[in-house]
Amino acid sequence: MTRRSTPPSSARARHPKGATPTTRSLYDLVVHELGQRIIGGSLKPGELLPREELLAEQLKVSRTALREGMKVLSAKGLVESRTKVGTRVRDARAWQQLDADVLAWRCELMPTEDFVRKLAEMRELVEPGAAAAAAKQRTYEQLRHIDEAYAAMDAAVDLEAWAAADLAFHEAVLNATNNELMISLFTVIESALSTFFVLSARTAKNFKAALPAHGKVLEAIRRSDPEAARLAMLAVVEESRANMQKGRASEN
Amino acid sequence: MTRRSTPPSSARARHPKGATPTTRSLYDLVVHELGQRIIGGSLKPGELLPREELLAEQLKVSRTALREGMKVLSAKGLVESRTKVGTRVRDARAWQQLDADVLAWRCELMPTEDFVRKLAEMRELVEPGAAAAAAKQRTYEQLRHIDEAYAAMDAAVDLEAWAAADLAFHEAVLNATNNELMISLFTVIESALSTFFVLSARTAKNFKAALPAHGKVLEAIRRSDPEAARLAMLAVVEESRANMQKGRASEN
DNA sequence: CAACTCAATTTATACTACTATATAGCCGTG
DNA sequence: CACGGCTATATAGTAGTATAAATTGAGTTG
Numbered sequence: 001m002t003r004r005s006t007p008p009s010s011a012r013a014r015h016p017k018g019a020t021p022t023t024r025s026l027y028d029l030v031v032h033e034l035g036q037r038i039i040g041g042s043l044k045p046g047e048l049l050p051r052e053e054l055l056a057e058q059l060k061v062s063r064t065a066l067r068e069g070m071k072v073l074s075a076k077g078l079v080e081s082r083t084k085v086g087t088r089v090r091d092a093r094a095w096q097q098l099d100a101d102v103l104a105w106r107c108e109l110m111p112t113e114d115f116v117r118k119l120a121e122m123r124e125l126v127e128p129g130a131a132a133a134a135a136k137q138r139t140y141e142q143l144r145h146i147d148e149a150y151a152a153m154d155a156a157v158d159l160e161a162w163a164a165a166d167l168a169f170h171e172a173v174l175n176a177t178n179n180e181l182m183i184s185l186f187t188v189i190e191s192a193l194s195t196f197f198v199l200s201a202r203t204a205k206n207f208k209a210a211l212p213a214h215g216k217v218l219e220a221i222r223r224s225d226p227e228a229a230r231l232a233m234l235a236v237v238e239e240s241r242a243n244m245q246k247g248r249a250s251e252n
Numbered sequence: 253m254t255r256r257s258t259p260p261s262s263a264r265a266r267h268p269k270g271a272t273p274t275t276r277s278l279y280d281l282v283v284h285e286l287g288q289r290i291i292g293g294s295l296k297p298g299e300l301l302p303r304e305e306l307l308a309e310q311l312k313v314s315r316t317a318l319r320e321g322m323k324v325l326s327a328k329g330l331v332e333s334r335t336k337v338g339t340r341v342r343d344a345r346a347w348q349q350l351d352a353d354v355l356a357w358r359c360e361l362m363p364t365e366d367f368v369r370k371l372a373e374m375r376e377l378v379e380p381g382a383a384a385a386a387a388k389q390r391t392y393e394q395l396r397h398i399d400e401a402y403a404a405m406d407a408a409v410d411l412e413a414w415a416a417a418d419l420a421f422h423e424a425v426l427n428a429t430n431n432e433l434m435i436s437l438f439t440v441i442e443s444a445l446s447t448f449f450v451l452s453a454r455t456a457k458n459f460k461a462a463l464p465a466h467g468k469v470l471e472a473i474r475r476s477d478p479e480a481a482r483l484a485m486l487a488v489v490e491e492s493r494a495n496m497q498k499g500r501a502s503e504n
Numbered sequence: 505c506a507a508c509t510c511a512a513t514t515t516a517t518a519c520t521a522c523t524a525t526a527t528a529g530c531c532g533t534g
Numbered sequence: 535c536a537c538g539g540c541t542a543t544a545t546a547g548t549a550g551t552a553t554a555a556a557t558t559g560a561g562t563t564g
Binding site: 027031064067068069071072075076092093095096097098099100101118119121122125126129133177179180181182183184185188 | 279283316319320321323324327328344345347348349350351352353370371373374377378381385429431432433434435436437440
């Protein structure tokens, strides 16, 4: 890797902050830099940022690369460019809150208890509903996948194997809804939440505690009982949230 | 050159509502053109599209404008560019399904019964959950806004006024969740759904039919009863979906 | 003196031509 | 056969210039 594409400005390319992404392309760098400034609040809504030429100079990129990044930011609803007036940071209500990057930046820059609550709330909305939908319309094949994931959870010998099987279980349930909108929402929420509890090692000693709760979900889906599936899945995610909060609490 | 495609700024919609890509900027044109081709299926996942120079020529734009558009498409998960290999259409599972544009293109290009079902399913997931959350934590101020919207629905004298008040009601409920993720999801789903039932004029004669159902939602939120609010809102959206399907059925 | 017109100015938008860099595929050598 | 370098070709990035649009204010007119 080691991007040697920028010989003139040496001290770039080394991103000491996040363990994130080396080898970013330039426009991606622009997107992340400005995106994080906006989400983080150092660039406030309504604020007019420097004109292209100046901003490009400040970020050490060409105007072209800057503009490519701006288009992406504009697509995410973070900025708005108008001729003569300049590029303005848009109000938070225009942001595409469900965009993967926007969500990731919020996780990174505003990891407040409140935001975790909102994410958990979304999860507790999606997953029980998905379980109910899955119970309603799952095919035999889809049920088999859920079953296999459950078996893998049961057979897991360490935390890592369990976490993988757990994710597979939830994905299998979501898949059985045949609704890619729901799958997409789940994916986005899940990946945001996972930045917090990072394989909470403190549950390691008894990582299979959630197995029976998952079993109830499986059984409800097997016998095509939507309401039971909804309640069972609700129990799963509520238990998961409780664990996560406990983890975060002992962390601080 | 030949930039006479967008001389007048007259037909500029003050409401970025409909899918009217007239008088768009060039990169926006590229985004829409290729985005629609991909979503519509004439460009299939895995397919390698022509190299920049050729594609720019085909679309009658410069390479720069093309690349700006490509960055946006790449941010939406529709394409993936790699040096030497070219730009490849990504698999549907990588698409940001909840992106406003992606959703709009799907509405426009795949208006199947099945897709409407998925949207309705999402709505029936979000809104009851939101109503319950609102009942749990609404402030007095937020309740007042819901109340006002309800009063406006009651006072509506024509379909247009009722539709506006109806939207305001649902927005007020969503706002009371204090969860911008949920608000964003609602907004996106709602605007996608609204492309279908286009102010269904066939319900014009008795457009206030849903008023009592909304009243139950309001009352449940007023007395902070989450479960009642959930059920009442569920009734509202199910009734709405039934109307919509009836409308679509009589349309074809 | 108010209102209207119009041009100057500023800024984003768009184009062309060019350089830099990365990598798939090939080719030669051990 | 494997390994290492060569090359062709694609995207990534830069520089400079021209165009269009909108704000501003000066100038003109009722």
